[in-house]
Amino acid sequence: MQDIIRIPTFVLIDGNDADGRGQNALAEFSGREEFDVTPVVWHDGLSTLEDKRRATVAIIATISDSDPGFVLICDDSHRFTPAYTAAGLLASIRAAQEAGADVLTGGANSFVNAIRIAEYLYWVERFKGFQFTVYFRKLFGVIVNADTDRKDEVKFLMHPFISVQQGQDSAFRHSEEKLTSLSRLKEHFQTTSSVSDITAGDYEGVSIPTYVINLPERHERRQHILQQFAGRDEFDLTIVPACSHQIGAVGLWQSIRKILEIALDNDEDDVIIICEDDHEFTDNYSKEKLFRNILEARRQGANLLIGGIGNFKQVIPVTNERCWIDVFWATQFLVIFRDDFRYILDQQFDDTVTADDFLSEILTHKMVFFPFISVQKDFGYSDISQRTVVREVPDTFEKCEIRIKKSLHIHHQQDFVFPL
Structure with a gap:
């Protein structure tokens, strides 16, 4: 023995x-x-x-x-x-x-x-x-x-x-x-993950209602965001004047609510994209990747699909292009599905609200593209004032990508990446 x-x-x-x-x-x-x-x-x-x-x-x-x-x-x-x-x-x-x-x-x-x-x-x-x-x-x-x-x-x-x-x-x-x-x-x-049967024919000629939040006086941001979407016919772009509030974070949330109310009144808006005017596409973006992941994420019951994030606590790979996350920072590129418009609007909030924290709290199935298809452009200042922690820093997304990449490496080693 x-x-x-x-x-x-x-x-x-x-x-x-x-x-x-x-x-x-x-x-x-x-x-x-x-x-x-x-x-x-x-x-x-x-x-x-x-x-x-x-x-x-x-x-x-x-x-x-x-x-x-x-x-x-x-x-x-x-x-x-x-x-x-x-x-x-x-x-x-x-x-x-x-x-x-x-x-x-x-x-x-x-x-x-x-x-x-x-x-x-x-x-x-x-x-x-x-x-x-x-x-x-x-x-x-x-x-x-x-x-x-x-x-x-x-x-x-x-x-x-x-x-x-x-x-x-x-x-x-x-x-x-x-x-x-x-x-x-x-x-x-x-x-719920399965071999994708989505083809280009499933989204041929489709454009997604895309609402961009912009303070009217931020001309440089408006010019930047228009350049980002120039020539991309997969987006039906609308510039939405941001709601003014002495607390920038509250103004952002009020702006998101205004967009959801507009989309709710439009019966054709089954899925929408909400962008802030500092959104910037990465080299990982493609039209095919966008539509494929929107359709697959919805099949899997996603409430929210995010272009890129600045922080998280827990990540679980879903496919080779998308992960589930528990909480997140940054709302510069959000895909939201119609089934959740009314639910989000019905949630009570006060002057302590921040959009990313609040959405993290009230929505269960949140997913993010990985590698990121969207990051925030650094304009040297932020319109989201009075946060507890300053989040709009140049390397926030880079550090977050490094953390996710390390996590996915561990998953790969253990054969925990799910079949596509």
């Missing part, structure tokens, strides 16, 4: 703790022979991430070359879940190690952009929750040398979670439910 590998395990205990959390954490490992446990009392406190980072550095610095190629560090908030098994943990460690992991966590109270790479393992772009973390040797030097500028750590998350933080049950439960929802959504697109 093969011996169980003993995992070098360090349990961080706050030296200032008076409520017995450290002893409770150590008790979690009682009788579990797969762990070689060393308590580490940290008298500088563990109340912040920086405190835990410094403690982690101190522990990693003591690891010798003769130790296994990984170490487990827990803090005194760790508690095992009923999903924990020694075999499951060791299998996940091996799988993560083979996949080039730097870090593996047993559970997270939040995460950004998760991609399933094995039955019980997800790659994640970012996560919070370091109560049960496996660090692999390839990261040891980075940690000890305090290379805080490094942003490319390869991070993995176990699911179902085998660890939670004491007192954070609801946050961890929400994260698990989110992973389950993402898996179901992926399966939905797998069953």
Whole structure:
């Protein structure tokens, strides 16, 4: 019978703790022979991430070359879940190690952009929750040398979670439910994606009602957007004077509502495009790609199809030209379907509204072209004022494309790109 590998395990205990959390954490490992446990009392406190980072550095610095190629560090908030098994943990460690992991966590109270790479393992772009973390040797030097500028750590998350933080049950439960929802959504697109039977004859002579929002005094923007659509007969262009409001973001939303009301009154508008006057086509745009993706996205129940975005949290590939996203920044090129006109108009809003955040919240099936067919031209200023975060910066789209490309690379490696 093969011996169980003993995992070098360090349990961080706050030296200032008076409520017995450290002893409770150590008790979690009682009788579990797969762990070689060393308590580490940290008298500088563990109340912040920086405190835990410094403690982690101190522990990693003591690891010798003769130790296994990984170490487990827990803090005194760790508690095992009923999903924990020694075999499951060791299998996940091996799988993560083979996949080039730097870090593996047993559970997270939040995460950004998760991609399933094995039955019980997800790659994640970012996560919070370091109560049960496996660090692999390839990261040891980075940690000890305090290379805080490094942003490319390869991070993995176990699911179902085998660890939670004491007192954070609801946050961890929400994260698990989110992973389950993402898996179901992926399966939905797998069953609805099919070989496209759309041909040029399906859209020959068709032009899409396209409404461009422009403040009358922004002559340079009007000239720019007219140039973008010049010679493109697939667009039936209408310039719509933007609604004026002391808060630019509210004026934009009022303008979008005005367009939806116009389109709702026009029975022939089954699908429309709404553009801001800073929209700019990329080299990836083509008439064929536009119509094919509009028709396919609608078949799959899309509420919104976006030309290009400046940010997201979760991406799932749908085809080689289109992805599902959960939230997004930028509304310079939106394809909206008639079934959703009235629903959007019926939503209540106030002076805190921003169009991209609001549409992200109220619509479930949002898709984006990838590679992007649209970006925002930088005019050196923004008409969308008083945002919480400044989003109209020149490299926003470029950074977002890099993130999506990396995510799709992970999907390709795991054969998760769906058949076309």
